[in-house]
Amino acid sequence: MxxxxxxxxxxxxxxxxxxxxxxxxxxxxxxxxxxxxxxxxxxxxxxxxxxxxxxxxxxxxxxxxxxxxxxxxxxxxxxxxxxxxxxxxxxxxxxxxxxxxxxxxxxxxxxxxxxxxxxxxxxxxRYIKTPEEITYMKKAVEIADKAFLHIMDFIRVGLSEKEIALELEFFMRRLGSEKNAFDIIAASGVRSSLPHGIATNKTIAPGELVTLDFGAVYNGCHSDMTRTVVMGEPDARQREIYDLVLRAQEEVYKVIRPGMKAREADAVARDIISKAGYGENFGHGLGHGVGLEIHEGPRLAPSDETILEPGMVVSVEPGIYLSGWGGVRIEDLVVITPDGCEILTKSPKNIFLMKK
Ligand SMILES: [Mn+2]
Missing domain, CATH: 3.40.350.10 (Creatinase/prolidase N-terminal domain)
Known part of the structure; x- marks a missing residue:
């Protein structure tokens, strides 16, 4: 129908x-x-x-x-x-x-x-995307993935968050993105503890965490991705937090499937982060629907009882934020499939930058 x-x-x-x-x-x-x-x-x-x-x-x-x-x-x-x-x-x-x-x-x-x-x-x-919408969303994801690889080559100590955001925007526009999916988040150093730290004039310093959250728009359909990198060799704390966030995301991918409630997917990541002692520092939902709007339903959040169905496209984005220290978030866009999920975002996650 x-x-x-x-x-x-x-x-x-x-x-x-x-x-x-x-x-x-x-x-x-x-x-x-x-x-x-x-x-x-x-x-x-x-x-x-x-x-x-x-x-x-x-x-x-x-x-x-x-x-x-x-x-x-x-x-x-x-x-x-x-x-x-x-x-x-x-x-x-x-x-x-x-x-x-x-x-x-x-x-x-x-x-x-x-x-x-x-x-x-x-x-x-709108929760369940048409095949046409999924095609457009894949295109928007692909543009953002290419922009991430480009920015990994571009980013260096001394550049400002705004310069990085601008480069991301230009690059995505050249590849056919209609506009930014939302104001680009480029949050470095202690600012990375701001889950929605819009790019500022702050310059990037050695050893800092940098969280980049951005997306493209293709035929009205949005993409949304986040990667957090370190400007140099990560220290023990950065590695610990990063590995924990990544493990929370990977455990979600092992179990997310149709029939599961949206809140149950959230709980998988939340339990892992809480057991490690950082429950208080994961103060937002695990994810959200994405489509014609950057934030739509369903919400992968403790209060959402929606039963997941094939064709839903949601972000999976656990994060840990420590005021005065920094934060880590890793976000992919996934489509729920008949037997699990397909991760649309292909950008690597094992990146710790080693640049001067
Ligand atoms: Mn998101």
Whole structure:
């Protein structure tokens, strides 16, 4: 069953006459339309894409399953006509996305329509990637892998984190990445204990840990990877922490498979890190879904009961962070397969840099 029919089943099960899709990634997921402005109105019998004049031709080209409606301004005037035409009495709204301002505007202008806040139905559809999406994600992973090898050759003591981030970005763009998947994390020395340490002007010093977390975007699909390296010969503590994080990740790969709960995958890594005494220093989930968004469901985290299924693409990224000392994170992107997982990220993990 395709995405739209699945969504329409949900719509009917929830007793809704129509669903308004405003979140851009959901709009793109369902329709294929990549423009910056527009909404979908989905009823049991109609698929409507409301956008403005600028996107008239593009929308028709990208969203063949949708009837294109060029809306007037404000858009709510066009919506008024459509809810009347399609006899919409109960209209579902994405409650995690619609702002109070939009809600008020709809409330004032759509009298007689019951506005129903609903959860993000598309989010769960998006958990399982289509073969096409997996192809795009593999391409985004491949671009990042090539960029990592390049940066291993480029990185040296004295360069700033920003110079490294910029080189990564240029390199990925040249290989076809549409943009950075997120602000590149390049965190060196004590800054590597910041799980999301965005690149700064700090220069890299000998003996420091450097955590690089970055990704590419290909046809809207993201990749996400992290490697931590040492600028020189690692000391005993760096090696201990690094080996522990790597072992936690490898143990997850041995057992992760369909039927396992997302939280159980998290627990495998968390138990290993906790038993070694660093449980408090692994303060985030093991991983997250990746797709049209860099962070989506399911979450490999203690609270996520999702049962893993083939076709889900998730990051596996254990980390240990010690304030004032530094941190180590190793992250791959994996796709759940019928009998386990396929690790998409191919960058080596045994790297300790020996450069001056
Ligand atoms: Mn990640």
């Amino acid at each position: 395709n995405k739209l029919s699945q969504l329409k089943n949900t719509l009917q099960a929830e007793g809704l006459d129509a669903l308004l899709i405003a979140k851009p990634t959901n709009r793109r997921y369902l329709s294929g339309f990549t423009g910056t402005s527009g909404m979908l109105l989905i009823t049991p019998e109609a698929n409507l894409l409301l956008t403005d004049f600028r996107y008239k031709d593009q929308a028709a080209q990208q969203a063949p399953e949708f009837q294109i409606v060029i809306h007037s301004f404000p858009l709510v005037k066009t919506l008024q006509e459509l809810v009347t035409k399609y006899e919409v009495k109960k209209l579902g709204l994405e409650k995690e996305f619609i702002t109070i301002a939009v809600y008020q505007e709809l409330h004032e202008n759509l009298p007689g329509v019951d506005l129903v806040p609903v959860k993000d139905f598309c989010a769960e559809l």
